[in-house]
Amino acid sequence: MGDMQQNSPIGQENDSLQPRLEVSIVGGGIIGVITALGLLHRGMHVTIYERVEKFEEVGAAIAFTGVARECMQRLNPSVLEALARVGRSSPHERQRYWDGFHPRTKESAMQEESSLLFDVPEGDLAYWACLRSHFLNGMVGLLPEGTVQFGKQVVNYTEGGGSDKVVLHFADGTTAGADVVIGCDGIHSATRKLLLGKGHPASNPTYTHKTFFRALVPFPGALAALGADKANDCCIHVGPDAHVISFPTNDGKMYNIFIATHDPQEWSDPYTMTAMSTREELSSALQSWGPHIAEIIGLLPENIIKYGAFDMAENPAPTYASGRVCVAGDAAHASSPFHGAGACMGVEDALVLAELLGHVQSLPVSARPRCLSAALQTYSAVRIERTQWLVQSSRDICDIYQWRYHGTGEDSAKCKAEFDWRGKKIGHFDVDAMVAESRTEYEKLAASAVH
Structure with a gap:
């Protein structure tokens, strides 16, 4: 297992006397592992809970845009290095x-x-393509020993009730506590069902x-x-x-x-x-x-x-966070595969979460619970519009491909115009602006939470 680099959040000092923020990630797929590596890079204590008995990714291909790769570099350079070892750009x-x-x-x-x-x-998109399993296996090798616990299916979580931790309850009768929980458990996310309520329209795709x-x-x-x-x-x-x-x-x-x-x-x-x-x-x-x-x-x-x-186009989630629990990637905004950018949105999610949680880690322990909630609400607010646009646009793009879209039909010029602007919206994205917006909005919410 590789040793993780650690760094302090930008503009903040990491007090070695401060206990590390404890983060539970539900789901050990590509976005769960990328998120974990980003948080570990910032010195947090991370545990991934995976319901199956070993890492599993089908052998299908996956591709990442230039924007997603920029986010990987900022999350943890080792993630981008792992992709570079197995990925291929178009010639x-x-x-x-x-x-x-x-x-x-x-x-x-x-x-x-x-x-x-x-x-x-x-x-416009600058894709690098690779096999999912090759990329996941390369990243798994970067995780410190003991980061992943297998055979852990989440059935509930509790927050409050006299505990300063969010407590995950598993099907095997065990529990685990953390300062914050991130659900990266995919399109049929158990975390999303618990966060929104099983009867909520957005609980199921x-x-x-x-x-x-x-x-x-x-x-x-x-x-x-x-x-x-x-x-x-x-x-x-x-x-x-x-x-x-x-x-x-x-x-x-x-x-x-x-x-x-x-x-x-x-x-x-x-x-x-x-x-x-x-x-x-x-x-x-x-x-x-x-x-x-x-x-x-x-x-x-x-x-x-x-x-x-x-x-989740027909029933988008009204929020990606509640208290100190949030969902990311497909668990938050599951998309059809036709844009080829669903995983890229999850990488962007991971960067926002890593940056915000990095800010919270520098705070005194007593201030963290309120500010964690503010951080997750900020993450949801910053990410919800872009990700839900992608979900609907992915449906649209499929209809354009299949000459079923009302605005284009078989007209090549109109199809090209649609591909042009949609591709630019995905690929010409200002990562710096996203991070700056998340920090500004977090500081507003955190200030009101403290007072």
Whole structure:
């Protein structure tokens, strides 16, 4: 296990006689571990409680924007170093959008002048892509021994009642106390249900009426289907009621395929976001698309998993914090995957929380409970508008891909305009301003809390 660097919050001295702030993180996924590393870097005592018996991340790809990487650097440089070891940036300056529907031959599909609809600057988002499991495993190696406790499923928490700690109650009958609790336990967050109340509309996500399929295949198959130009780039094919995003990963050895389709039906089981499907079912859904797309589908295994895309667009959470408990990442603002920026929002969340909790740690112990509540309320206020915009925009972007968006249809110029401004909103984001706003708002709330 690596030793963690520690630093003092900006502009404040870290009194070594002050006890460290104790933070419990519920959930050991990517955002939970990133948040933990950011807090450890600021000298806090962190424990991650994970309900499963070991770290688990599926082998699918994930990508992080330039903004997210800036946040990683500020959280803890080791996080960005871990990403750099497994991530790959696009070698192209522009992200290209192709017509996946009209080309009738593979040769016409490979001709830029006939099937390229438009492109947008890659620098707007500046993605680095990697495998989720590779990134998570790299970060786990940075955690001090004993940071993670497995087999701990949260069933309740209590705050107050004569205790100066927030007490987590687990399914195995044990408890654990901390100064503050951060729920990073994903789209079906138990922490969110407890914070808002199980009957609250935002306690559970809703179906977006989109399904998606994803797979990693050997790179040579993609090269044969798409040609060298497309196969070596992030390639986005759009068309009626479906879209295909594909790109090389794992240093170009593997090829990531993501195919989404519109589904007018209801999802059969809202508590299970996956169902078994077949390559034939997917092929049938895109049977009128071009032959190159048929070849891409042919690379998938015969039996595949179908994912239902759920999010919190219909019932956004009214707050991400209550008292000394908050939620972050998907637990706060679960998004569909179509913008490819949901995890990036979680990294931004982590930076705001780390900065604010770093301020609180410098305070006398007696002042911390009130100021912790102020810090978490500030975090919620600063993050809620941007993150909930992303959740709705991710739905919109999928409809634009699938020629279902009322403002664009099949019009390439209108689609490009939508991609342009939405991409800039995600990628041209002032991290310094976010941190400054959080500090200003926190100081206002903390001053009123003290008085």
